[in-house]
Amino acid sequence: MTTNSNQSNQNANINYNDLQSEIRHLAKDLLESKKVRIVIGYGSGPLNSKPVPVFITDANDVDRLVYNEFCFNNLSIYLTKAEIKAKAPWAIVVKGCDARSVIGLVVENQIKRDDVFTIGVSCNGVKLEGNTLSKCDTCAVKNPSNINVNKVIGNIKTASSTSASTLDKELEQLNKMSAEERFQFWKNEFDRCIRCYGCRQICPHCFCNNCIAEKSAPQWISTTPGSRGNFAWNAIRAFHLVGRCVECMECSRACPMGIRLDLLNHYLAQEVRDSYNFVAGMDLEQKPPLTTYNLKDNQDFIK
Amino acid sequence: MARIGVFVCWCGENIARTVDVVKVAEAMKSIQGVIVSLDYKYMCSDPGQKIIKEAIVNERLTGVVVALCSPLMHEKTFRTAAKEAGLNPFLLEVANIREHCSWVHEDKNEGTKKAIEITRSVVERVKQNHELQNITVPITNRALVIGGGIAGIQAALDIANGGHQVVMVERTPSIGGHMAGLSETFPTLDCSQCILTPRMVEVARHPNIKLYTYSEVESVHGFVGNFKVKIRKKARSVDINVCTGCGICQEKCPQKKIPSEFECGTGFRKAIYIPFPQAVPNKPVIDREHCTYFTKGKCKLCEKVCGPKAIRYDQVDEYVEEDVGAIVVATGYEVITSEKFPEYGAGRFKDVINGLQFERLASASGPTEGRIVRPSDGKEPETIVFIACAGSRDPAKGIPYCSKICCMYTAKHAMLYRHKIHHGKAYVFYMDIRSAGKGYDEFVRRAIEQDGALYVRGRVSRIYEKTVNGQKKLIVKGADTILNKAMEIEADMVVLATAVTPSPGAAQLAQKVGTPYNEYEFFSEAHPKLRPVESNTAGVFLAGSAQSPKDIPESVSDASAAASKVQILFSKKELERDPYVSVVNTDKCFGCFSCEAVCPYRAITREEIKNRKGEVVRMVAQINKGLCQGCGGCISICRAKACDLIGYTDEQIWAQIHSYPADPIDPTEENGHE
Amino acid sequence: MNNTTNNKKENFEPRIIAFVCQWCTYTGADLAGTSRIQYAPNVRIIKLPCTGRIDVHFILKAFEQGADGVIVSGCHPGDCHYTSGNYYARRRFEMFKKMMGFLGIDDKRLQFAWVSAAEGRKWGTLVDEVTNNVRALGPFEDYKSLKIFQAE
Structure with a gap:
């Protein structure tokens, strides 16, 4: 981190x-x-x-x-x-x-x-x-x-960094793994989650007053801090931030268990940028990418 | 506590051959809350339905599952039966074990297992069902017709003659549309104005029609049966209630050289003008852009000569609101101009005109009183080249579609020309001749065979001006693809059948009305085959070329169809529809309005939540039941799950997914039971 | 063939849950039925009004419930009964699939498709293909290993 x-x-x-x-x-x-x-x-x-x-x-x-x-x-x-x-x-x-x-x-x-x-x-x-x-x-x-x-x-002038960032290097390594290995990596990460919801509490964009994690009837995410609920919670939170996360990475800073939320958020932010040419929080007029569409959106993954 | 009845159908052999229906019915009995579960040979038969009805009454059922054919087939039948037995129809659900199971799997063991799981999942779903009532929406029996061309006129008259009030909005100073400017119409060659003007007058005089000309739709709010339409009445600078339409103002106006819109630029008009002699209303309008008084501050000649004192220089745009229950969009078409064709001179050659301009030249009421002459020198053209596809079917011009009307009107033009100038030569360059329609092909044949139009299959690559023997000529270079030879024609005039496009502003209007349009900005129909005059927005109908290029007969039949749809809607005081709409739990909504962004029906509105002091604390989403069509898009975008879709609630879906056993029965072990 | 637990993978029959829209794919599956097109019996259909209604929660829940593969299918672009539900869904599922891939879920376990009301044949083929692909992958042990309680 x-x-x-x-x-x-x-x-x-x-x-x-x-x-x-x-x-x-x-x-x-x-x-x-x-x-x-x-x-x-x-x-x-x-x-x-x-x-x-x-x-x-x-x-x-x-x-x-x-x-x-x-x-x-x-x-x-x-x-x-x-x-x-x-x-x-x-x-x-x-x-x-x-x-x-x-x-x-x-x-x-x-x-x-x-x-x-x-x-x-x-x-x-x-x-x-x-x-x-x-x-x-x-x-x-x-x-x-x-x-x-x-x-x-202040007016700093910084040359954009030439070497790949630490995060990007880590992403590259993860992407080189087999699906199985990646799954184990994330399972190990998420298994540590104690469901303190610190990630959510510190996130400026987690502003729902009733979080899906606490919703019952039906309960989509098990509230027990076990593998199943942890996987669902962390996946859903990351997904809810697609196209919205500004990568301030306060969530991973707040996480007492050191779960690599920064990697997941960074990955998704990059995918959003590459797929929809969208970077969150840069433009007051631009619609968040999941609330809009383009007729020519990619559908290679659809049969 | 749920009291569910399950009824499994054999469908004769259709289900029973590959599904052990007895076993399915038996398996359901072990599910908590299932009070009765039985099978019967033909559930949809009268005795079958009677079994269900009796069980509903005798067993005091709170939910019913019928396991049989697709719900698209018989859901309604069984829900009606449930209702007759006193059970809310929405407490009955269909488990599809025929189309989705018995007909697609041969293995009876697998089929039975699948049928059991399908039925069980629907049983679990039904436990989460609630009593629902169809939604009723009151209807204002009053229609708005946007556009006063032939389609709008026909729609308005049909609705008005049906006894309903109509509000018609026309953007230009007069109704009539393009048809008012046409010379004669194919395939009968009857005079366009002769058949149209009586209709225009009828609109003006009809007690049920309220006409707003020189007006535009500013905004549309509401939903089917309950639209609120804001109309902007543009300042005419003439009080039409006082004006007698004598025309003296027009006569005296010193501004003479303003290209007339009605004459498509082939003639001129004044700054105060009545667009054409048969205009409805037959009242003038001041074109402020060209009026001497408005541009230079003095003149006021029209005011001086106006007997009844109807001139109003200080008139401003006025806004009126009308309540209507249905909208007919009949905004028509425009044609692209010759500027779009650099290969044909990009509008620089005066004698290269478009089809609508030719109509004016050929029209007895046109600037030349029907004499076909060259715009450049007023001489009779000895040779005319007609180009039937100018822009249409040309992806390079951005118009890959066929404009549909050009083949026919070009044949008509060639014919009219030959009727007037017997020795003239009429060449027609075409790609294909599309003359499907009653009497259409015969008409084209007549143009070729009797009237001697010279049809050349091929395209024109270039047109340029050249002086030949002291005469100004247009050199038309093309190809005859049948004879496979290049062609060069010395023409006096060229008529381009330029592509038909939607009226300017169609997309903006579609956005105001909230109805989809295609990439060329033509309005989209709800279904190209089965709902051709309905838009996807309930209560909004389409007529004429607003939807795609159409000729007069098509526009008229569209308009009558749309009017019929409107009258069907108006035949009831209330509109009844199924209750599948989204609802918002405002306690949970935190007002990000992602739902508003994804809603295709603009059914989401913003509501203020105020504290005791009356200050706005936060904003939340609300769903308009009249507009919501129940797609559920708002729910999957809602992170807090503050909304839910009645009939397809999260609870129902969860129950269905949950019913599938986490550890399925091993099929080989099940074999052992047999 | 009673000793099934030892060679579970060979005799493994995948469980597929399909979330489909009622206008296109559900009707397409009906057509497969009326056309008597035979396909793998492993699929369980859940009907929804539109792919726009299909929430990613459904997919996770299906996996939690022991599904080895999930199909999400609706109307082709341009055919959506609600005009644009499938366009929003297309974006949502693209990002969801990417995220699941990044989290180590084999992308063959999550198949999106457009199946129209006329494509009964395509529906059958789709189910067969997904079933075969997932059968080859074996049971979704990864996800099944995610227990509700840590102690499990």
Whole structure:
């Protein structure tokens, strides 16, 4: 899930103090001018390497906002929480990946675009426990200027990585396996699932208030943490995210059992991109791929 | 607690030969909730049905499974029987053990095993069934006809004569459509206007018809029996209630050189104009784009000369709403213009015209009063080349379909030309002659054999202008594929039978009405054979060329058929339909509206959930039972399973899948029992 | 032939569950019947209004229930009674099949097809083909090994 690359050197180019003070200034302006009622951002936690979400409502408190290379959380999850929802409009600090979540939420009518002011921070990868997250290898939105954000902060120029990402390499290996081996791989992964639903709780796009996993009459997914229910749950959750997942990979970060949800989501996101030329969370106008169709869609797999 | 009765049919030998029906009936008895299970030779016979009815009453059954032929065959029969016995018909289900079992498997052991499993799965399903009532929808007995061409006119008159009110919307200032501009009609050569104009007048005078000309459909909401239609009445700049139609304004208008739409550009009109003398309504309209007052700020000559003071320069577009129960789409066609043909001069050659323009030249009421002359110099053409397929059946032009009417009207054109200019030469280039229809082939033969039209099978590759002996000629280069030789004709005029396309804006209208259209933007019928004038949207019918190129007789019969469908719909006060519709559990819906995106019927609406203070807390999906056709697409896209399809609920399907044993009986072991 | 457990694979008869739409494939299967076309008896049909109604849950449930193969079949493109249900289904099933493949499910166990009301013959052939393919693969031990309880 994490990788030791040379990216930490590149991160040195970013002046986090500048980014942080810019965020604070902007937050102050937005609150003072009453353009927003809350600023959702990162604040310092007990550990410097683990910032915690903060919700600033008073312009005098903006110095509680921090920004550093450890700001890995996708804060957009809070936008759909009832307590926050009631206090629109908001401003939110987002990295490129998180900004895509915000777009996804707008597309699926969970929030109104006008209710949210996105402070898009340039990001060259975030670190968890000393290592840059593997999702950052494949990131195409390090500078969020090409996503619909209200304000871009920082301006990094990154050459797209030339070597295949760690995730892609792992995918390639999985795809080389026989079906049988792959099945065993995933069985081993899913068997560890304890059905804590942390993946779901942290996912900004798992916003159903009644999850299918808890539906009875009929119960499509066994709730017992056994192989059968675990397979169905993890498969269905991944499938529900087809064309919607923005690969923030918060689910695999949250998973206490280290299940490789990132691999599954990355695989599906790639298939969606290749099949339908669709990347989730990039465009307010584009319909999620499973809610539309093209007369010329592939049907090679259909007899 | 369920009390299920199972009735297994022998169907004589049809089922019993390869399925041990006694064993099937016996096996059902061990299922929880099955109170009675028996077999009978012919369940569909009167005694057979009586057995079921008696069991329903005597055993107080709450569900019935009949194991026999396909439900498409007898579901209705048995549901009616159940109803007669006092059981809600939707509590009876059919297990298909004939078409899907006894007829397709020879091995009696396998057949019996399969029949048992099929029947059991339906028993489990029935346990999840609920009493259902057919849905009734009230119907507004009033129709909207979109388009005032011959198809729209016919449909409107038929419906109106049937005693129902009709609202007709026509985009242009007058009804009549293309037919009003035609000279004479094939295959009888009767004058088009002579047969059409009485109909137009009838529409205008009919007490049941409300006519909106120079108006467009702005939006359509609702569903079969209950449409709400918003109509935009475009500003005519003339109060037609005051105007007497005297025509003095038209006479005095200084703007003289505006190409007339009605004359297809072969003649001119004024800025204030009545499109043609027989127009209905016979009232003028100001073309604001060309009017001196609207473009330059002064003139107002028409206002000055207007006796009854009907001119209204300040008129604005007006919106009206009409409630209707059915819609007939009769928006007709257009033809592509010669600009689309670079090989034929791309519209630069004045004497290369299209079929509709030729109609105006040949028409007694046309700009030349029926004299066929060259548009460039007004001289009589000595040689005319007609090109019968111009764009049609030409995938390179994006029109692979046949425009259907061109073969016939080209023969007519050649004929009319020869009747008027006896010494003239009429060449017709064609790909095939398609003249199927009553009296049609005879008509084409007449053109060739009696009227001397020179038919050349082949295509024209190029046309260019050249001065020959001081005369301007069109050099037509083509090929005669029968004689296998190149041809070059010095023509005075060329008439292209350009391809027929849907009226502009057809796709947008289809989207407003919510009915499908094909890749060329022709409206799609619900079934090409059996439901040719119905669209896939209940309550929306099609007539004429909006659907595909059609000639006048076809358009008229379409229109009468559509009118008949409308009257069938209007024959009842309420519409009854089966109860298979989707429902939303609004507690579970979280308003992502994926369902709305996939619904082919626009049956999903957005509803606000408010808190006690009246603030909108969230939005949820609601399903309009009138529009929903029960496909269930919304359910499989719904991640929360907030919706479900009545009649095919998740519970019913789950029960069916679940009924299949996880560890099937080994067939070889079952052999041992025999 | 009483000792069936030892050589289970040889005598293995696959269980196939088919989810079909009522307008095309169900009627096509009826036609196979009226035409007396013989095909493998391994299939169990569940009728739905449209392929658009066929949820991926049904397929997983079928496998959980011991199916060795699943058929999903409906109207050809352009023939959908509901205009577009099969187009949405086509996308959904493409992604689902890919995901299942990635999770290690042999793609022969999950067959999608278009069978029209006129294609009774095609229906029979389809069932035979899937049955043979799945028979060759053997029982779906992988999925059957997924027990409800961890301890099993």
